[in-house]
Amino acid sequence: MTVSYALFDMFCQFGVCDTIISDNGSEFISNCTKEVCKLLEIRQNFTPSMIHHCLGACERTHRTLAERLTPYIQKGTQWDSVLPAITFSMNASINSSTKYSPYEIIYGTRPKFPLCLSHQTDFSTLPDDYRDYVEKQAKKLDIIREEIRTNAQRSGELMMDRYNKKTNPLYLSVGDYVYMLKDPSGPGRKFQPKYSGPFIVNAIKSPHIVNLKEPSSGKILKYDTHLDRLKIAYVRAPEPSDYFLSKVHTAEINRESDDPSTDSDSEHTEAIPPLPQTQPVVRRSTRTRKRPIHFQLSTLDTNSSDEFTTQSESDTYYKVKRILSQRKINGKTEYRVQFKGEPAQNALWIPFEQLNEHTKKMVQSKPPPCAN
Secondary structure (H helix, E strand, O other): OHHHHHHHHHHHHHOOOOEEEEOOOOOOOOHHHHHHHHHOOOEEEEOOOOOHHHHHHHHHHHHHHHHHHHHHHHOOOOHHHHHHHHHHHHHHOOOOOOOOOHHHHHHOOOOOOOOOHHHOOOHHHOOOOHHHHHHHHHHHHHHHHHHHHHHHHHHHHHHHHHHHOOOOOOOOOOOOEEEEEOOOOOOOHHHOOOEEEEEEEEEEOOOOEEEEEOOOOOOEOOOOEEHHHEEEOOOOOOOOOOOOOOHHHHHHHHHHHHOOOOOHHHHHHHHOOOOOOOOOOOOOOOOOOOOOHHHHEEEEEOOOOOOOEEEEOOOOEEEEEEEEEEEEEOOEEEEEEEEOOOOHHHOEEEEHHHOOHHHHHHHHHOOOOEOO
């Protein structure tokens, strides 16, 4: 309803157009918009879904409008209060494709501003007759619009050549299987498949537009699809061929199947030797895994080295990192020792007598805290 009112206001200001080109948005394909165009005898043309470059000039204008509205909206300004000024600034700006501003295309002159000196009217150059003025203005508009048509065509060709350099043409024929790109929505859309199908090409309406149908039900899709949303689908045949059978066995099968006196099932079984049954080779790891220290320690080395060391079954020596705590059991003092390369939860209780001289001096000069 909102789009219909906007179209009606535009027609009341500039007149009724011949054709409206839009995408397949719900506001443009609604019954209300269709009835307005039907009453005003306006033809509606639609671009394929999800192909925004078919309406590149309109989409680029929307981007410019959003960029100019963003600073005001971030400051808390109501967007509808600044929309007329932003629209006027866009209409007064020179377009890069047409080399003219939209304001000059319609009115034949540029808008007037206080600091613009080019709009000071010289009344001596004005024609005496109103008819001469209208004819002069009409000739000016004809020249402007002819240049616009040439500039727009040249700009479109350059843009098309630049875009075609990055694309790979897709050649399809009726009956081919294709996948169609879709727009996932909702939670988890990043993990949803980007393509749906496969579909069958039902008709080719133009070099860029095709019509698809579902292979299972044969239902034809309502809207046409652009080639940019499609990719080839390689669908396997429903029945496997005899590609993996040898030529000799295939000839024997065909020869024996022609003889009606023989049983086809039994003969086929004898013609094709069974495949050898081989067991898959299982690769096992040869890496040796070392157990934690508190499972490896069996004997303690009490030599007088610089640091307290222990020797395991694998003849590997482990050095002490720090003494965590101490306790007394049956009148004997034990110390909780953390080894280098091991976490604190793997520390072991070592009696005082099994510590070397260096470690004994260390615990006597700075005793560790007592364990609760």
